[in-house]
Amino acid sequence: MVNREKSIELLNLAVAGEMSALNQYMYFHFLLEDMGFDLLSSYFKRTAIQEMMHVERLAERILFLKGEIEMKADHAVEKIHDVEKMLEKAEEMETQTILDYNKWANECAAAADSGSKKLFEGLITEEEAHQDQFDTEIDNLKNFGEKYLTLQAIEHSKKASAGTLTT
Numbered sequence: 001m002v003n004r005e006k007s008i009e010l011l012n013l014a015v016a017g018e019m020s021a022l023n024q025y026m027y028f029h030f031l032l033e034d035m036g037f038d039l040l041s042s043y044f045k046r047t048a049i050q051e052m053m054h055v056e057r058l059a060e061r062i063l064f065l066k067g068e069i070e071m072k073a074d075h076a077v078e079k080i081h082d083v084e085k086m087l088e089k090a091e092e093m094e095t096q097t098i099l100d101y102n103k104w105a106n107e108c109a110a111a112a113d114s115g116s117k118k119l120f121e122g123l124i125t126e127e128e129a130h131q132d133q134f135d136t137e138i139d140n141l142k143n144f145g146e147k148y149l150t151l152q153a154i155e156h157s158k159k160a161s162a163g164t165l166t167t
Contacts, residue, residue, distance in 0.1 A: 003111035008067030010104040011116060014123070015058045016074035017100065021093055022051040027077045028086045037083065037152045040137065044090075047130055054123055061119050083149060087138045094131035098124055 025048035032041035059069045080086050105120035140148050 003113065004065045004067065006111045007108050007113045007116045008062055008065050010107060011058050011062045011065075011067070011119075012070045013074070014101070014104065014120070015055055015062070015070060016072055017097055018051045018055045018058065019071065019073040020075040020077075021097070022048045022055070023073055023077050024075075024093065025051065025090065028080070028090070031081060032083070032086070035083075037149055039152050040083065040087075043133065043137070044086075047090075047133075050126065050130070054126070057119060057123070061116055064115070065113075084138070084141055087134055087141065091131060091134040091138060094127050094134060097127045098131065101127065 025044045029041050029044040029048060032038075032044060035041075062069050078089060080089055101120045101124045105117045105124070108114070108116040108120065
């Protein structure tokens with residue numbers, strides 16, 4: 001028999017982590033957009049939307065298990081203004097999430113809940129893609145330095161002066 005309580009607890013822990021990630025990433029999106037770094041800003045926004053979709057999938061599973069969804073973030077937004085530190089924070093968050101989801105998938109399997117196990121395993125793949133992209137952006141910043149950000153700012157200015165900048 002499925003240990004619903006354990007699975008619901010783990011799924012709610014995941015909801016809290018995903019809520020924290022989407023809040024953090026939207027904060028980074030707003031700041032980066034204000035700085036004129038459109039590419040990074042857009043990536044953080046898209047990733048936040050994907051994290052929101054993760055919350056939805058987790059919530060659906062909790063409801064299927066007849067549990068109550070706890071819609072609260074487990075961490076407050078960190079007010080980071082340095083681009084490299086933003087990327088490092090995001091990569092760190094994704095790494096921890098992957099570790100947690102691997103552990104929780106195993107715990108769900110031990111509780112005879114293969115549905116939640118499969119959900120965590122599917123989310124791991126998506127979180128690994130986020131982690132890989134953040135690693136790539138960190139590498140770009142290290143390899144190209146300020147030139148990488150300057151090019152984004154120039155593109156932002158071109159769009160603004162042409163009247164094609166969308167918010």
